[in-house]
Amino acid sequence: MRSSFNDVDVELLLKDITGLVEPLPTEEREKKIQSGIHYSEMLPLEYKPSDEYIRIYTRSLDVFGQTVADAIVRVSEKIVNEKGNDVVIVSLARAGTPIGVLISRYIRKKYAYVCPHYSISIIRDRGIDRNAMEYILKKHCAASIQFVDGWTGKGVIYNELKKEISSFHGVSGKLAVVADPAYITDLCGTHDDILIPSSCLNSTVCGLISRTFLRSDIIGADEFHGALFYKELIEEDRTYEFIHRIEELFRSNPEAGEKESTTNEAIDDIRSIAEKFGIADVNHIKPGIGETTRVLLRRVPWKIIIDERYKECEELKHILQLALEKKVAIYYTRLNNYKCCGLIKQLSDV
Known part of the structure; x- marks a missing residue:
């Protein structure tokens, strides 16, 4: 290869x-x-x-x-x-x-x-x-x-x-x-x-x-x-x-990178989004920064969900830029485990 x-x-x-x-x-x-x-x-x-x-x-x-x-x-x-x-x-x-x-x-x-x-x-x-x-x-x-x-x-x-x-x-x-x-x-x-x-x-x-x-x-x-x-x-x-x-940038003994989470059940975020936006197929819900970016780069995005606590977060600037370029709506709410989530568009003419 x-x-x-x-x-x-x-x-x-x-x-x-x-x-x-x-x-x-x-x-x-x-x-x-x-x-x-x-x-x-x-x-x-x-x-x-x-x-x-x-x-x-x-x-x-x-x-x-x-x-x-x-x-x-x-x-x-x-x-x-x-x-x-x-x-x-x-x-x-x-x-x-x-x-x-x-x-x-x-x-x-x-x-x-x-x-x-x-x-x-x-x-x-x-x-x-x-x-x-x-x-x-x-x-x-x-x-x-x-x-x-x-x-x-x-x-x-x-x-x-x-x-x-x-x-x-x-x-x-x-x-x-x-x-x-x-x-x-x-x-x-x-x-x-x-x-x-x-x-x-x-x-x-x-x-x-x-x-x-x-x-x-x-x-x-x-x-x-x-x-x-x-x-x-x-x-x-x-x-x-x-x-x-x-x-x-590798260094010895970096400080712990653990995060206190409201819940260890990440599926709770998925279920909440599915219910709120009427999504039947959870494969159309892609949570996390990496997956949201993928939705914007190679799928047809419907909406981008961002945790309201990270509205001004620099980590999400590339997502905001892609959403702007592709004219994708952004919705702010509260998420537990993820900072953002990408929703794939259900194409009505399939």
């Missing part, structure tokens, strides 16, 4: 499908999803950031970089405490990939251990890439595998992971993340819904690869799940700008 990641940082267990699949405009893809075609069978056109959005992203990296670096240090230490020095990082492509690079770099720097790092695909309702898992298990002890992602939303991918991994003897389904506002894993850097700057962009901060793809006419039974390589975006690639900036 071609990418702008250095080979020493990650081995991408993905099939390069560049030229085999034509990305679709957002609204066309959304109509197909809502008519029953699985999202993994299509790829979206990449959002082209405005100059103002890139300015906000760059400032976010400066302002919140230390928060993210500290969270990565905390979760890395938890991983080493649990797995020891023979840990193998398996990140979930693509949002988990730059995080996996940073965790493996931290472990290498702190413990002088070259931490193997693979990145593989897992898809909601389609499962994990079993060929990729078999590849890893031929090389490494099952108990050494540690799955890594960027953040938790509702916990859908975590539940998918736990279900899938039950058939791989000796492999733990525990997921390590930078931010866990859903309160579903203790292997996290923080339970706060923090801004992870890499969530603000698509491929240009994730090695120039697309989200992962699975369709039987393109991906054979013995092949890895697929992804595109966006060669045309090389001049806009910020992958190592992000990685190097966060790595520079």
